[in-house]
Amino acid sequence: MDNSKAKLILSVYRANGLDAQDPMFSEALKQAESDPELRAWLGDQRATDAQIAAALAGISGPAEGKAMIATTRVAPRGRRLAWAWPLALAASVAIFFAVRSGLQNRGSLALPENATLAELATNLSEHHASIGLMSKDYSKLRTWIAEKGGPLPEHLPPALEKMAVLGCETWKTSRGKVSLVCFVGDDMKMVHLYVFDQTPAALDGAKLPELPQPRFERSGNWALAVWKDAGRAYVLGMPVEPGQPPNIEKFFRA
Amino acid sequence: MEPSTFQQLIDTWYNPLYRFALSLARNGDDALDLTQQTFARWAEKGHTLRDKDRAKSWLFMVLYREFLDSRRLRQREVLGEAEAALDKHAAAKPAAGSGIDVASVVSALGSLDETFRAPVTLFYLESHSYKEIAEILDIPIGTVMSRIARGKEQLRTKLQLAAADSGKVIPMRPVKGESHG
Numbered sequence: 187m188d189n190s191k192a193k194l195i196l197s198v199y200r201a202n203g204l205d206a207q208d209p210m211f212s213e214a215l216k217q218a219e220s221d222p223e224l225r226a227w228l229g230d231q232r233a234t235d236a237q238i239a240a241a242l243a244g245i246s247g248p249a250e251g252k253a254m255i256a257t258t259r260v261a262p263r264g265r266r267l268a269w270a271w272p273l274a275l276a277a278s279v280a281i282f283f284a285v286r287s288g289l290q291n292r293g294s295l296a297l298p299e300n301a302t303l304a305e306l307a308t309n310l311s312e313h314h315a316s317i318g319l320m321s322k323d324y325s326k327l328r329t330w331i332a333e334k335g336g337p338l339p340e341h342l343p344p345a346l347e348k349m350a351v352l353g354c355e356t357w358k359t360s361r362g363k364v365s366l367v368c369f370v371g372d373d374m375k376m377v378h379l380y381v382f383d384q385t386p387a388a389l390d391g392a393k394l395p396e397l398p399q400p401r402f403e404r405s406g407n408w409a410l411a412v413w414k415d416a417g418r419a420y421v422l423g424m425p426v427e428p429g430q431p432p433n434i435e436k437f438f439r440a
Numbered sequence: 441m442e443p444s445t446f447q448q449l450i451d452t453w454y455n456p457l458y459r460f461a462l463s464l465a466r467n468g469d470d471a472l473d474l475t476q477q478t479f480a481r482w483a484e485k486g487h488t489l490r491d492k493d494r495a496k497s498w499l500f501m502v503l504y505r506e507f508l509d510s511r512r513l514r515q516r517e518v519l520g521e522a523e524a525a526l527d528k529h530a531a532a533k534p535a536a537g538s539g540i541d542v543a544s545v546v547s548a549l550g551s552l553d554e555t556f557r558a559p560v561t562l563f564y565l566e567s568h569s570y571k572e573i574a575e576i577l578d579i580p581i582g583t584v585m586s587r588i589a590r591g592k593e594q595l596r597t598k599l600q601l602a603a604a605d606s607g608k609v610i611p612m613r614p615v616k617g618e619s620h621g
Contacts, residue, residue, distance in 0.1 A: 197589035198563065198570040205569060234596060239564045241545040247458030251472045255450055255479045320480050321473045 189224050192217050196228055201235040254352075295359040303390045304403045304410045306361060307380045307421035311408070317368070320353040327354040327367060336365035337383035340416045341397055345371075345437040346379065361389060377437065380421040386414040394419060398438050409434040445492075450479065453499055456565050460500060463561040464507045466550040474510065478503040496567065500576045504558060540599060548598040556591025563588050 192214040199205050199215075218224045297306055319330045331338055336356025349369040356365040362384035370376045386394045390412070395401050400413035400422070409432030411422040426432045457478055461471035481502045482495075489498055549561055562573045574584045 194585055194589050197592060198573075198585050200563070200566050200569075202566045204566070208569070231592075235564070235592075237540045238545055238595070238599075239566050241540050241542045242459055242549075242561075242564050244542045245459050245462065245546065246455050247475060248468070248472060251458075251476060252450060252454045255454065255476055317480060320476045323469060323473065326473070 187213055187217060189217075189221065189227075192221075192224055193227060196231065201232045201239060295357050297359045297361045299360070301361075303382065303386075303394075303412050303419055303421050304405050304408075306364075306382070306389070307378075307410060307423050308405045308408050310357070310359075310364065310366070310380065311378060311423060312406075317353040318355040322350055322352065324351045324367075327351055330354060331356050331365050331367075336363055337381045337418055338365065339367060339379060339381050339420070340418070342379075343397065343400075343411075343422065343437045344440045346377070346422075349377075352376065375424070377434075378423045380423065382419040382421070384419065385417060386419040389419050398440075400438060402434060404432070411435075411438065446483070449482065449495060449499070453496065454479075456567055457499060457503055459565060460558075460561055461503055461507070462546065463549040463557055464504070465510075470510070474503055474506050477506050477510075481506070497572050497575050500562065500568070501578075504576060544599060544602050548595050548602060551598055552591055552594055556587050556594060559584055559587045560591035560595060563592075 195211060195214040196218065199211050205211055218228045297309060301309060318334070319327060321327055321330075328338055331354055334356045346369050349371050352368045352370050354365065354367045356363065362382060364383065365381045367379045367381075368376055369379065382389055394412060394414040397413050397415050400411040400420075403410045403412060404426075407426050409424045409426050411434050413420050422434065422437060424432065424434050454475065458471055458475045461474040461478075462468065465471045465474060478499055482499060486495070486498070489495060549557060549564075552560060558577055559573055562568050562576065563570075568576065570581060570584050570588070573588075574581045577584070579587075
């Protein structure tokens with residue numbers, strides 16, 4: 187083996203010694219022991235590699251990002267897997283938002299024909315929900331939804347404008363296309379904004395109000411606000427903790 | 441999947457994945473997104489992996505593919521944001537006893553030719569053998585070796601130039617055929 191070949195092989199030899207037992211390096215290492223030029227080259231490589239590796243190891247990801255991932259959980263639901271999101275990290279109250287993914291690629295999702303908007307939103311949340319893209323960048327979420335052909339929110343309730351986003355999803359359903367954007371507040375509680383592509387009249391027989399005065403509803407453990415804007419129907423959903431007032435109205439105050 | 445397994449994966453691989461993502465994306469926000477997205481994919485599909493010993497390679501492979509997919513969506517120019525990303529997101533500290541600081545390494549890695557950036561970063565994470573790097577990047581072993589060898593040379597040159605600009609001295613042998621007088 188000439189030194190060029192030996193150097194090529196030894197270039198991928200890790201400085202931490204984890205490759206010591208790999209036979210591919212044996213001959214090149216033996217050659218380095220007997221060849222002064224190759225030995226010096228290898229010594230220099232190892233020293234520099236160790237410095238660079240140590241510098242790289244000095245980088246840590248943001249702790250809040252790790253905490254957010256750490257609170258996700260997987261729970262089997264029939265044949266599909268679901269994973270849950272934290273709604274109350276700071277308070278250590280685990281309210282789970284079950285999600286299932288990949289539905290947008292499996293054709294149209296069947297939703298109840300006679301369900302109201304509020305019922306459609308809770309149906310999606312409790313049985314068919316998923317997160318297609320996780321990101322704290324709202325523009326990135328909008329781009330992703332647009333690429334999937336999902337309806338984009340036009341105007342947001344005032345409080346949502348100030349909240350961080352966590353992720354989004356979009357589905358083709360038997361009731362038209364629907365998008366979801368998940369927001370999280372300073373209290374780490376999450377709210378879900380559903381945007382329905384069908385005209386409001388087609389989705390809900392009752393006349394929908396417009397922003398900033400939505401209709402407030404209650405469905406199971408969900409507090410909901412329903413409204414229309416620019417030809418689309420919106421539902422803002424928030425899980426209600428036992429004994430707590432829903433207070434979903436606060437999202438519509440300037 | 442047992443929650444404890446998921447937690448173990450997070451504890452072990454969150455930071456290495458973030459480092460890999462940071463070198464690819466070159467800004468902290470996108471790096472965090474990629475890292476979170478990778479664990480989301482694990483939560484969704486990790487159960488399909490028969491050999492759980494391959495979870496490490498699987499995670500890095502998924503992150504790399506997520507990066508390639510997300511690159512299409514990126515609309516903003518991120519060149520030169522690596523140092524800012526460190527200030528904002530990364531709890532960076534100088535490498536102990538080293539003449540090379542974290543910011544210089546991130547900046548130099550980020551400025552590598554894209555062909556070299558992923559294999560060289562994976563090599564310096566020190567968690568992956570050359571065989572695993574080939575699997576993660578889906579390229580032949582010979583290509584991995586040549587890209588790491590050439591990428592390391594390019595990285596050393598960039599670090600030397602950066603050190604020269606800042607007046608630091610990094611003891612490195614000159615690359616053959618180049619003058620560093």
